[in-house]
Every structure is written in C-alpha cells, then in structure tokens.
Amino acid sequence: MVQQFQNQAADAGYKAWVGIPEFVFDAPEPVLIDHYVQETITELKKRGFTGDNIFMAAHSLGGVMSQDYVPKNSDIKGQILMGSSLLRK
Secondary structure (H helix, E strand, C coil), X not given: CHHHHHHHHHHCCCCXXXXXXXXXHXXXXXXXXXXXXXXXXXXXXXXXXXXXXXXEEEECHHHHHHHHHHHHCCCEEEEEEECCCCCCC
C-alpha cells in the first residue's frame, strides 16, 4: 500500500516519503512514542529526505496517541486519523 501511495504521488509530480515507526507488539506506548517517531524521522533523513512537510497518519490507538503527540511537536504539520476516536482536548 505504501508503494502504491508513493507511485501515485510521483505520477502527480510529488515525492512522497513514508516512515513507519515500529512499536513492540505493534502497540504505541505513550512514554515511547516520541522516541519511535523521532527515530523514524531521523532514518528518513539519513535516506535522503530533505523536506519539512511531515504529516502523521495513525489508526485506532495510534490515532489517540498521535492527538497528544502532534500538538507538542511543531515539526509535524498535520495528522490523518483513520478509525480513531477524536479526543475532546
């Protein structure tokens, strides 16, 4: 699915980079989310990403966690929630 997204972006004239943080048991841990997201961004930069338009997409519990993470991190320009509850903060 990621490859398809990147191909469609390229067809439209955009470069799309995708990084997927790897959490233990695929469960985002609130205490470690900052570490894993920053680690993923660092890895993208090592591989050649030079942009500053970073968006976070998340599903289910990850979407709940991202709603706390994104407002505290100005390097993230926006978020995409999929199958997640909206927090009332």
